Amino acid sequence: MTEFGGIRCAQQGYFGAEHWPWAIVDIGLLRALRSTKVSAPAGAEFDSFRAVPKRARWGGSLAGAGEGDAVLRVHFTAEDLVQVRITQLGPLAETELSLRTVQWRDRAALFGGWRARTGPRISPDGRAAARFLSPVAGGLVDLFTLVGAAGRVEEGIERLIGAPGRRLREEFSVQPRTDRRPAPWLADAMDADPGAVRRLAAALHDCHRVAVAPYWRRIDQHLQGEVARHGRLMVQGGVAALLNSLRPMAVWNPPVLEIPGYRPLVHPEADFHASGRALVLAPSVFCGTVPQLFTGPQADTVIMVYPALNNPVDAAALWTPAADIRGGDAPVPPALTALLGRTRAVVLCVIADHPACTTTQLAQRAGISPASASEHATTLRSAGLTTLTRERKAALHTLTHLGQTLLNINGSAGPSA
Numbered sequence: 060m061t062e063f064g065g066i067r068c069a070q071q072g073y074f075g076a077e078h079w080p081w082a083i084v085d086i087g088l089l090r091a092l093r094s095t096k097v098s099a100p101a102g103a104e105f106d107s108f109r110a111v112p113k114r115a116r117w118g119g120s121l122a123g124a125g126e127g128d129a130v131l132r133v134h135f136t137a138e139d140l141v142q143v144r145i146t147q148l149g150p151l152a153e154t155e156l157s158l159r160t161v162q163w164r165d166r167a168a169l170f171g172g173w174r175a176r177t178g179p180r181i182s183p184d185g186r187a188a189a190r191f192l193s194p195v196a197g198g199l200v201d202l203f204t205l206v207g208a209a210g211r212v213e214e215g216i217e218r219l220i221g222a223p224g225r226r227l228r229e230e231f232s233v234q235p236r237t238d239r240r241p242a243p244w245l246a247d248a249m250d251a252d253p254g255a256v257r258r259l260a261a262a263l264h265d266c267h268r269v270a271v272a273p274y275w276r277r278i279d280q281h282l283q284g285e286v287a288r289h290g291r292l293m294v295q296g297g298v299a300a301l302l303n304s305l306r307p308m309a310v311w312n313p314p315v316l317e318i319p320g321y322r323p324l325v326h327p328e329a330d331f332h333a334s335g336r337a338l339v340l341a342p343s344v345f346c347g348t349v350p351q352l353f354t355g356p357q358a359d360t361v362i363m364v365y366p367a368l369n370n371p372v373d374a375a376a377l378w379t380p381a382a383d384i385r386g387g388d389a390p391v392p393p394a395l396t397a398l399l400g401r402t403r404a405v406v407l408c409v410i411a412d413h414p415a416c417t418t419t420q421l422a423q424r425a426g427i428s429p430a431s432a433s434e435h436a437t438t439l440r441s442a443g444l445t446t447l448t449r450e451r452k453a454a455l456h457t458l459t460h461l462g463q464t465l466l467n468i469n470g471s472a473g474p475s476a
Contacts, residue, residue, distance in 0.1 A: 131318040133352070133363075134332045140314070142337035143298045145289050147282045148208050148364070150275055151215030154267040155202050156345035156364070158189035161270060166348075169374040173274075176378075180269045184262040187242045191259075201230050203341070203362050204355040212267045216260045224251035226355075277377045278344050284414035284457060285342040285367045291415075292450055301340075308350055308365060320349045336360055342367035344377065376460045395466065402427060406435040407458075410445055411466055415455045 135143075160170055161178050181189070192200045202215075205222055209215035231249040240246075247255035271278065293301040302311035310317045331352065337360045350365040368374055395404040402425070409424045410416065416424070422432035436456055439445045444462035448455045458466070 129319075129329065131352075132330045133316040133318065133338070133361075134330060135314045135316070135338075136333070136335075137314075138335065139333040139338065140298050143293075143301065143340070144337065145286055145293070145301065145340040145342070146208055147279075147286060148203060148341045148343070148362070149210050149215060150212040150267060150271055150279075151206060151209055151219075151263065152203055152341070152364075153278060153343060153345055154212065154263060154271050155192055155199075156343050157270045158266060159193040159199065159347065160345045162189060162193065162195060168371040169368060172375075173378045177270045182262070182265050184258065185266045185269070187245060188259055188262040188266065191241050191245045191248075192263075199351065201353045201355070203353045203364065204358050204360070205230055208341075212264065212272075216264055219263070220253075220257055220260050227251040227256060274377055280414050281344060281373065281377060282342050282367060287415045288448070288450060288455060289340070289342075291417075291453060291455075295450070295453075305340075305350075305365065308348070318350050318352075331361075333361060338363060340365065344368045372460045376458070376463045392466075402431070403435045403438065406432060407439055407444060407462060407466065410436070410439075410456045411458045411463065414457050415448070417453050417455060421456055 157177075160166075161174055161181065164174070167174075192202070202219065205226060206215045206218045209218065228249065228251050231251075241249070244255045244258055248259045289301055289304055292304050299311065299313065302309070302316055305311070305316075308318070308320070310319065336354065336358065339360050339362045341362055341364045343364050344367060346364050346366040348366055350363050352361060352363050354361045368377070391401070391404050391408050395407070398404070399407065405425050406421065406427075409421055413420065413424060418429055418433050418436065421436065422429040425432060427435075433454075436445060436447070439462070440447055440456075444459060444465060446457050446459050448457065
């Protein structure tokens with residue numbers, strides 16, 4: 060139920076708009092805030108999801124007054140560290156996180172094109188759901204521990220509709236009150252009315268259809284590569300290597316994981332103890348710049364959602380129109396074979412279908428020797444079609460935006476014989 064980052068305070072961000080680092084509050088403070096009105100940032104919400112945010116206006120004394128950025132410290136015992144793992148939460152989680160992104164104009168290099176195409180297509184119910192689940196005054200309703208990891212959006216929607224009324228009321232009530240009243244049907248959803256919850260689920264499904272579904276295969280591949288890369292680090296170097304790889308957004312100072320970049324509402328510093336709960340790292344394309352922690356009242360896990368998209372070139376590849384995207388393990392396009400040669404074309408397609416694969420894995424999937432795989436990968440890398448990342452002794456191959464574009468263009472010629 061608790062989002063450790065439930066309320067946000069304003070900080071000057073990109074293009075003069077407000078950027079919102081996450082702050083940490085406890086349940087007692089959240090309960091107090093339910094009776095406190097907060098003025099939403101004037102103009103921060105998009106008119107037709109395209110308006111320009113203005114400076115924030117806060118009621119009361121909730122926002123900090125110029126204090127330096129604090130650090131959230133997550134404390135682990137040896138038993139806690141054994142339980143750390145990394146996984147994807149799935150398309151419904153990405154959909155909820157995208158609702159914050161579509162309402163703001165920060166990180167334009169990553170999301171400008173996606174936002175311009177997506178915002179105007181969101182339905183009125185979808186916009187109301189976005190304001191409810193990710194209000195501009197701060198907070199994010201925790202569907203992550205409520206629903207859990209779900210590989211299909213339909214699975215997540217079913218879990219949301221079937222969640223106990225008590226849990227729904229708990230999750231929907233933990234957010235600050237603002238000058239904007241929710242739509243009447245959302246007020247009913249806050250009281251766990253079954254019809255209103257189904258309407259909210261339908262609105263989320265519609266948001267997914269517009270914001271995430273057209274790009275899901277590339278998003279999924281990107282997140283798979285992130286999980287594979289960090290999972291390999293954990294196998295090779297233990298949990299310390301995994302946590303160290305999160306720099307600079309999180310800094311591992313054993314036995315504490317420090318998350319900088321947010322400003323607290325009350326205290327100059329904040330501490331959270333895992334206390335026997337497993338930390339689940341969940342990479343996200345749409346997560347803001349600062350990781351977010353979520354846990355439930357009876358949950359045996361703590362979910363840390365962290366940003367996994369920081370490179371504009373990677374972002375450009377994600378937002379390729381769906382019609383131009385090659386299907387997973389699809390046949391090698393004949394035009395690509397004619398251009399690169401059969402073996403090199405196969406190598407390029409294998410890297411596209413299995414991001415962050417090692418040279419050994421590349422050789423196995425392409426049906427060639429490791430030496431030959433390394434040679435062809437080097438040639439492709441020299442041409443700017445692939446990139447190489449080294450993690451300890453492993454060489455991980457990933458397609459570049461240029462490589463993806465070449466594959467998409469030549470993939471329209473039809474399947475090979």
